[in-house]
Amino acid sequence: MMTRISELDLIQLQSQLKGVGLYLKTGPFSYRIRSSVPAIAEGLHLLYGDSAFYPQMDFVDFDIRLDAPSRLRRYFRPKLDFYFDHQTPFKPLPLTQAYAFLEWGMNWCISVHMNQYLKLHAAVLEKNGRALVMPAAPGSGKSTLCAALMLRGWRLLSDEHALISLDDNKLIPVCRPISLKNRSIKVISQFDSSAVFGPLCEDTHKGNVVHMKPDEQSVALDHQPVTPGWLVFPKYIPGADTRLTERIKETAFLKAGDQSFNYSLLGAEGFEVMSRLIEACDCYNFSYSNLDEAVETFDKLSETAA
Amino acid sequence: MLLHIPQTFSLILKSYGNETLLYHPASGDTLLLSPSAVPVITRLQEGPLEKERLIEHVAEVLNYEVDESFLAHMEEVLSGLVKRDIVAAE
Numbered sequence: 001m002m003t004r005i006s007e008l009d010l011i012q013l014q015s016q017l018k019g020v021g022l023y024l025k026t027g028p029f030s031y032r033i034r035s036s037v038p039a040i041a042e043g044l045h046l047l048y049g050d051s052a053f054y055p056q057m058d059f060v061d062f063d064i065r066l067d068a069p070s071r072l073r074r075y076f077r078p079k080l081d082f083y084f085d086h087q088t089p090f091k092p093l094p095l096t097q098a099y100a101f102l103e104w105g106m107n108w109c110i111s112v113h114m115n116q117y118l119k120l121h122a123a124v125l126e127k128n129g130r131a132l133v134m135p136a137a138p139g140s141g142k143s144t145l146c147a148a149l150m151l152r153g154w155r156l157l158s159d160e161h162a163l164i165s166l167d168d169n170k171l172i173p174v175c176r177p178i179s180l181k182n183r184s185i186k187v188i189s190q191f192d193s194s195a196v197f198g199p200l201c202e203d204t205h206k207g208n209v210v211h212m213k214p215d216e217q218s219v220a221l222d223h224q225p226v227t228p229g230w231l232v233f234p235k236y237i238p239g240a241d242t243r244l245t246e247r248i249k250e251t252a253f254l255k256a257g258d259q260s261f262n263y264s265l266l267g268a269e270g271f272e273v274m275s276r277l278i279e280a281c282d283c284y285n286f287s288y289s290n291l292d293e294a295v296e297t298f299d300k301l302s303e304t305a306a
Numbered sequence: 307m308l309l310h311i312p313q314t315f316s317l318i319l320k321s322y323g324n325e326t327l328l329y330h331p332a333s334g335d336t337l338l339l340s341p342s343a344v345p346v347i348t349r350l351q352e353g354p355l356e357k358e359r360l361i362e363h364v365a366e367v368l369n370y371e372v373d374e375s376f377l378a379h380m381e382e383v384l385s386g387l388v389k390r391d392i393v394a395a396e
Contacts, residue, residue, distance in 0.1 A: 249322035250338055257336055264334050269320060271329040271336060274318050 006049030009229040013040040023054040027174030032064040043099035043198040050219040098203035098267045100209045109260045110193040118273045119261040122162035125154040128305035130229025131171040133162050137258035141236025144184040148291045156218040169276045172226035175218045177211035185210050231281035242293040244286050253284035308396045310354035342383050
């Protein structure tokens with residue numbers, strides 16, 4: 001019988017994080033996380049509560065630690081370092097941004113490694129057996145839309161990474177919390193009061209940031225790949241009408257390539273995988289300002305799943 | 307002037323019915339080809355051809371008349387392809 005992280009009490013989790021570390025599996029990746037920072041323990045306990053607790057793993061993909069760079073930095077203008085395999089790839093950040101730093105670091109681990117997939121900066125959700133892939137630049141309203149769709153019953157595969165299998169072109173889930181920034185935080189909390197948020201990190205380089213818990217079903221299905229169905233480029237425009245318009249596949253290809261972490265690195269194989277993804281998807285541009293209408297539009301779109 | 311595609315790599319073309327994408331293995335670039343570049347590539351994939359004959363071939367495929375403006379346009383297309391090392395000139 002699987003033990004969930006939420007079944008540990010917070011003191012147990014803190015002790016695990018301070019000691020051997022918390023072993024966490026999200027999609028195909030495994031992390032060992034160590035930290036003595038209380039906000040990290042609180043965030044993990046709340047947001048990864050439905051994930052399995054592993055007392056030990058024989059192998060982890062990413063070994064990470066977040067702690068003060070020196071004893072002085074624990075007390076004077078406290079800051080944190082992110083250690084990845086004993087290296088510090090980033091400058092230290094204030095302790096108040098601890099939880100966001102963890103999530104950003106976890107994203108970075110996937111973004112710069114793991115080239116056995118074609119990786120796009122995109123939200124991915126599933127309904128009726130087909131994946132909705134939404135590549136977008138920061139500030140496009142991707143995560144807000146992703147959160148709203150998940151709260152209305154779409155299965156979350158990822159808010160950040162579309163991982164496309166090089167073998168069969170399926171979307172590989174890596175179900176982790178959704179990152180919301182600034183105004184989106186209020187928008188989503190008003191959109192659905194059942195949304196669960198982790199620690200608020202204020203005044204980061206992205207503004208105020210919180211992470212939202214993925215729903216239980218999405219976490220439970222985190223090992224099941226999905227066939228691609230729709231490739232949609234979302235854009236939040238204040239006051240705009242809800243509009244889903246078809247996009248020609250050739251330019252969709254190039255725009256998706258722009259949002260890829262490793263398209264160029266994969267060379268001809270990247271081109272072939274992207275070609276198959278585009279072939280398998282109906283491609284659209286989507287502009288919106290009203291979340292209810294946006295969800296309705298995507299619900300209708302999901303009915304076209306073959 | 308004889309134009310050809312260098313044999314050291316094979317270009318990959320992809321079209322979904324509207325326009326054509328080209329993957330250039332030597333540079334790793336993906337390009338959206340102009341309509342008049344497509345018959346240039348597909349013809350040169352069959353073998354080298356003199357520039358004048360190639361231009362006539364493109365005009366025939368696209369149903370254009372070979373006049374001054376078409377010649378100027380093709381000069382631009384061909385020099386763009388040569389500049390990107392997609393087509394070589396001897």
